[in-house]
Amino acid sequence: xxxxxxxxxxxxxxxxxxxxxxxxxxxxxxxxxxxxxxxxxxxxxxxxxxxxxxxxxxxxxxxxxxxxxxxxxxxxxxxxxxxxxxxxxxxxxxxxxxxxxxxxxxxxxxxxxxxxxxxxxxxxxxxxxxxxxxxxxxxxxxxxxxxxxxxxxxxxxxxxxxxxxxxxxxxxxxxxxxxxxxxxxxxxxxxxxxxxxxxxxxxxxxxxxxxxxxxxxxxxxxxxxxxxxxxxxxxxxxxxxxxxxxxxxxxxxxxxx
DNA sequence: ATGGCCTTTATCAAAGGA
Numbered sequence: 001x002x003x004x005x006x007x008x009x010x011x012x013x014x015x016x017x018x019x020x021x022x023x024x025x026x027x028x029x030x031x032x033x034x035x036x037x038x039x040x041x042x043x044x045x046x047x048x049x050x051x052x053x054x055x056x057x058x059x060x061x062x063x064x065x066x067x068x069x070x071x072x073x074x075x076x077x078x079x080x081x082x083x084x085x086x087x088x089x090x091x092x093x094x095x096x097x098x099x100x101x102x103x104x105x106x107x108x109x110x111x112x113x114x115x116x117x118x119x120x121x122x123x124x125x126x127x128x129x130x131x132x133x134x135x136x137x138x139x140x141x142x143x144x145x146x147x148x149x150x151x152x153x154x155x156x157x158x159x160x161x162x163x164x165x166x167x168x169x170x171x172x173x174x175x176x177x178x179x180x181x182x183x184x185x186x187x188x189x190x191x192x193x194x195x196x197x198x199x200x201x202x203x204x205x206x207x208x209x210x211x212x213x214x215x216x217x218x219x220x221x222x223x224x225x226x227x228x229x230x231x232x233x234x235x236x237x238x239x240x241x242x243x244x245x246x247x248x249x250x251x252x253x254x255x256x257x
Numbered sequence: 258a259t260g261g262c263c264t265t266t267a268t269c270a271a272a273g274g275a
C-alpha cells in the first residue's frame with residue numbers, strides 16, 4: 001500500500017502535474033494540501049478519469065485538503081473535534097484497515113505573530129485528537145504539511161533558522177510530543193541522502209542551491225512502522241515548469257492487499 | 258541586505274505563504 005502527501009499550492013494550477021504524478025507513481029492514497037478550491041470547484045471528474053476517487057474539504061483562496069484514492073474511504077472526519085476552526089486543514093478516512101489523517105498545519109508567519117499562537121494552539125488540539133485516534137486505531141498514518149522542521153539536519157542552515165518560525169523550539173517540541181504519543185517519522189526509519197528537504201523557497205534560486213527545509217512528513221503508528229518498507233521525497237516535481245514549492249513524499253507499507 | 262517569488266482576489270495592490 002503506497003500512501004503519499006503533497007502540498008500542491010493551488011490544485012487549479014497544479015492539476016495536470018498531479019494527474020501525471022498519479023499515473024507514474026500509482027499511490028493507493030494521495031493526500032493534498034493547499035488545494036485552495038471550494039468543494040463545488042474540485043476537479044472530481046478529471047481525477048475520476050485518472051482512476052481516483054476524491055474526498056475533499058476546501059475553501060476559497062486559502063487552505064483546503066483532499067484525499068485521492070483508488071478505493072473508497074470510510075468513516076470520514078473533516079475537522080479536529082472540539083477545535084473551533086473555520087480553516088479547512090484536516091481530512092481523515094479509513095482505507096483498507098488503515099486510518100489516514102491528512103493535515104495542513106498553520107504556517108505561523110513569525111514567532112511574534114498571532115498566527116504563531118494559533119499554530120501552537122492548533123498543534124495542541126491536534127495532539128489531543130491524535131491521542132484519542134491512536135487509542136482507537138492501531139494502524140494509523142498522520143501525514144501532510146506540518147510546517148515544522150523537526151531537527152537541525154532537516155534545515156539547510158540551522159544557524160540562520162534558529163528561533164525562526166518553522167524551526168522554533170516550541171514548534172519542534174510540539175512535533176516531538178506528537179511522536180511521543182506513539183508515532184514514528186517514516187522518513188527516518190531508513191537511510192536517506194544528506195540534506196533531504198521537501199520545501200524550497202521560490203526566491204533566491206533556493207531549489208537550485210538546495211536551500212530547503214524538511215517540513216512535510218509521514219508519521220506512522222508503531223504497528224505500521226514494522227511493515228513500512230520505504231519512504232522517499234520526490235524532488236523531480238520541483239524541476240517542472242510552474243512547480244509547487246513543496247515536493248511529494250511517499251511511503252510504502254507491506255500489506256496484504 | 259527585511260528583498261527576492263508565487264498564487265489569489267470584490268486585481269492593476271495587497272495578503273499569505275514558508
